[in-house]
Amino acid sequence: MAAGSTADRIIFNGTGLSSAGRKENPMNTLAIKNLTVRSADGDILTDFSLQVSKDVPVTILGETGSGKSILASAIMGLLPPTLLASGEIYLDGKALHTLSSRARQQYWGTVMTLLPQEPWHALDPVMPVKQQIRETYLKVRGHSKKQADIATSQALAHLGLANAAHSIPSTLSGGMAQRVAFAVATAGGAQVLLADEPTKGLDVGRRDDIVQLLKAHASQGTLITITHDVEVAEQIGGYLVVMQKGKIVEQGKCEDILSRPQADYTQALIAAAPKNWPEKQTASKAAHSFVKIQNLQKQRGGRELFQQLNTTLNKGDIIGISGDSGSGKSTLGDILLGLLPADSGVIEFSQPLLRHEMLKIYQDPPSGFAPHCTLAQLLADLVKRHKLNSDDVFNYMNQLQLHSSLLQRRPAALSGGELQRFALLRVLLLKPQLLVADEPTSRLDPITAKKITELLVESCRAINTTLILISHDSCMLSKICDRVVHLQESPQ
Known part of the structure; x- marks a missing residue:
């Protein structure tokens, strides 16, 4: 490291000294020594050592399943009982790894906090957004009612959530739910923030806003950001740790x-960013109208999402839908699938479709799976119900880089990226006529996302499926789609 840089204040392997040999200020110092996390199938995290001091943001960058989220859970003391951790974790010199679960919980919210990967898992499903944030200021931060009201209103306005104050999480877009989770996670005033994929599902503008909030926190406390987004890592700066298969x-x-x-892995990770993808190869083909959309209009939450929307979808086309968070991308997809009614307008299909011929890959993977069944049971039921070839399950698992051991787990025991790949597997087995993929790779690292996107597009073209691909990433859509429809966010 270059002498005099802020990154010099990062201390590794528990030495307790900066690069200049001086003792560091112990306040807000998080030290991890030889942390290993094991499952019945082997190591998930191996001999991870890192010490982070205040004012120096640290970013953990790596592929899906590399152990990044497991690292965050181990630091917080949230590992499931099926995983065994060894090693040492210190916060300002206090040995967290020696504390009981109850004693460790005393640190949550006020001293250290986790912004989890799945916002819907962190939020109360029936409590309005404003109330959830306000209660954190009241119960965790210790604010008076007046202080809590002011702080809540400021947080909602700053994150662009003023109009969502009285909404419940299930009515929010993925990006909006993530911003609510950020507000709740940081309302307690904890100085140590572990942000697990904090910008997934966000459009570029909202992503950059969250990054600035993270950087502001890092200037006053300790920040560890877990991400697979190279641009997020670049914006945060500071110190970077690249992980693959549980190792640095x-x-x-x-x-x-x-x-x-x-x-080599870091080089591949950077090269897989959409801006570095090759331009799509266009091939002429006969156009057969499949879906006609005429004068479509929809309002939600008292706000008009789109009006007078007219377009035609051809059979086998790959159509991108882009736009900012809350612009109506997911709503449009749900209307096309018959999951939501339009306020006005007409959608006309060239042929009648059965329910399983119109499918969706959800932006939030857990919402598409029964929570109390193993993946093996869920897939077995699907194969039996639709008389499918069970060999195709394992063929797709190989293509999607899914280990057979995952079949014995329930959905909640998988990472967001692993579960999203199972969602894709399930859809490909059914060979739908119309498929709406809502941010299908937002939880995946660039390398895996590129492979999965290419597999999705190739599979849809092979079976002549019309694919509606929803994404905030307009660059990615321009590289693979036949056409892109951009939805403009209405003023709030």
């Missing part, structure tokens, strides 16, 4: 690694 493969100053990556 490269670490150092963020700008050095991203500009001059040494590890």
